[in-house]
Amino acid sequence: MKLAIEDLVDLARGAALLGTGGGGDPYIGRLMAQEAIRECGMPEIVELEDVPDDAQVFTSAMLGAPSVLIEKIASGDDVETSVRKLEERLGRRADFITPIEIGGCNSMIPIVAAARMGIPLVNADGMGRAFPELQMVTFNVYGVSATPLAMVDENLSSVVIETNSAKAAEDFARVNAVQMGLSVMISCYPMRGHELKKTGVPGTLTMALNIGRAIAEGRKSGNPAESLIAFLKTNPYYGRCKILFTGKITDLRRDTSRGFTIGECTLQAIDAQDVMKITFQNENLVAKMNGRTVAIVPDLICIMDSETAEPITTEALKYGQRVSVVGMSAAPVMRTPEALSVFGPSCFGLKEEFTPIEILHGDIVGAEGVNV
């Protein structure tokens, strides 16, 4: 895969859609990636299957509050230093950078890291979407240790965390992040190429880019939502998909607590009596139509502008917006019992079991010619 600077706008849009309401607006991240590429050149992008088994692969991400990142923008050196600190701790150099989270702002930070360090970026991530916590990653589900984890602020002050579990790493990192000004750059889940091949979600960088492109092209022909769906149907992860609802936002309850935006959004169909309710904790978790579940985490629920198909983050939802809600299947590795025990409905306090979107809807068939 080759990426050009002009592609970043489409990539950001696709990443925002895969953010399913969370992950932060990729705007600042996109500008950071653009500037890093201008200065250091475009990093090489490598397919997961081409990563040597014994290669050292490190991750790169931002941790904290996206609403702080828009004021305390990263220095750039902090992105690179977080990886360096992890290298120092382990006594080995990173050969590749891989994204952890392709949804939202964290689609862009790894590009900054790879560009500045002059090493290749892997076309993969650890979820194919966005999640609020560090342990909610396929790398963790399938046995890669989250730690040592290095976190670095703009002053290049750093903390290296070592814990017995990914959840403990999340708790420790969150506490430190408060002291460090609530937006820090991290590198964690250090692993070998063969581990990433076993645990990662391949191809998601390309997918985010192509999703953004499908929306942009759809705008030219006048129907971005359908263009998006037509594209998704060719995709091995997101292919079981559907426009679940089109309507307007008639009620919105939003609370900020424990650093999350928690609440519920009610939608009313324009010409019918149908009502949809979407529950969110940063990311959209479950969508119910007239009381019946029509999509549930870890499957993806995306709210977008009904005319432009521009994805809308949870913070930007407003009464009266005309929106379409798209439901799509998560990658198969995200739907196993082990995966569901880490980021299934119960991990968000939801009482119901996970049911795949294609079971909830009789009319969703696997995409033609795509093996899911």
Add this chain to the structure above:
Amino acid sequence: MRIGVDVGGTNTDAVIMDGRNLIAAIKSPTTENVSDGIVAAISTVLQQSGVSKNQIASVMIGTTQFTNAFVERKNLLPVGVFRIALPATKSLRPMVDWPEEIRQNIGDASYLLRGGYHYDGRANVPFDEKGVMEAVRDMKRRGLKTAAVTAMFSPVNDDLEIRTEEIIRNEIPDAKVTLSSRIGRIGLLERENTAIMNACLAEMATRVVQSFSKALKDLNIQAPFFISQNDGTLMQAADVEKYPVLTFASGPTNSMRGAAFLSGLKEALVADIGGTTTDIGMLSGGFPRESSVTVDIGGVRTNFRMPDILALGLGGGSHVVPEGSGVKVGPRSVGYQLLQKGMVFGGNVLTATDIAVACGYADIGDRSKLSGLPSALADKARARIHAIVAEGVDRMKTSADPVPLILVGGGSVLIHDDIPGTSEVIIPENAGVANAIGASIAQVSGEVDRVYSYETKGREAAIDEARKEAIKAAIAAGADAQTVEVTDIEEVPLAYVPGGAVRLRLKVTGDLQLATPGAI
């Protein structure tokens, strides 16, 4: 008595108001040199009313000149850009996402310096005062006269911005300095953009204010003049010179304020239907509701307080074109050429105005010119026009409850039927000059926007302190102390901060104190 003037893209409207009564109103074309048009409009309206100049207690002007200058990249000054945030924010230089041609106007005198605060008010790193002094000397060498100062988390604590202004003034006493914390909110890049935008208009702001005061002098009007700002209150000339961006959205605001005044309603939707577009906004307490998202101006992302306005492509001049089994209305429009191109005026373009005439609820031009128009087409177009407004109204409402809709502007004749979701549709008398009337409503405001710790200070005490300070600011801006009241309180708990930190925004508004009694 007082004069209200609204300088729009097409027309300059002027009204004379005596208390709540409209004495006279005129529309005249906007001129290349804006103050000529203002002089012409004021002379005409004075002549028409027979009011003598010494009866005028004040003149209020609404203008979109600054917005237009920025969008058209005219008369923009090079700016010394000070950002106090390093080592944070180093990855993104100032104006990183601006269109190249405006960035060139502003120049490359950007100074990134160490300092700034965290979200909770803790200092991040020591402030590099020496660095600021060196930067100011460089700015002086370059001959720059205007600066934009942005410090990290300055909406939480603005003291570094204030100190930087002092340093600049020590070295360059006549410099114009814009502080980002005075106009923007959290979101460093957007707030910095807004500050730079404001700084580059500094020279023009001085010139415009001078030309207004000269225009009034030429007319021999002794009364003070004020300029209306985005939130619908007035600014004194000296403040406009400092913060011209605060007038950027005064156009739609004035028509909404005028609608509130003419209808006597404080909670309502307003649709200002012009020749090409319809602006829909929501009145809350008699003032336009503010937008909560970023707003692009001339390709530059900003986050300062603007009224939340939905612009739709519907106006009196909108083209009406059959399309399949339906009909398309707008966004193409004959605009100001309606009087030549509309069918009832003898032209050959079917417009929204022609539909209102054909359906029998507007009496404009020559109706017989529409004899060939199929009534089925007219009915469909009528339904479409109402549907466009109904959808806009629905989008702008904050709850499902029906609210009144006030129609103003020349295109208000397009609407005749009920609009779903509204409790009533009101077209007040003199709706055509609502904007100039809006400009003439003499109110001034004072505002405090700061982070308080409710845990240590207590909520009541914090609000009380903010209110007293806001009242002081309003009186300094010219408010009559007797009439000042709180018009807006917004409390935003800082979710990630322990200790009950709350960002409190409190605004008070009062009537302008005028020399002539009973002038309001």
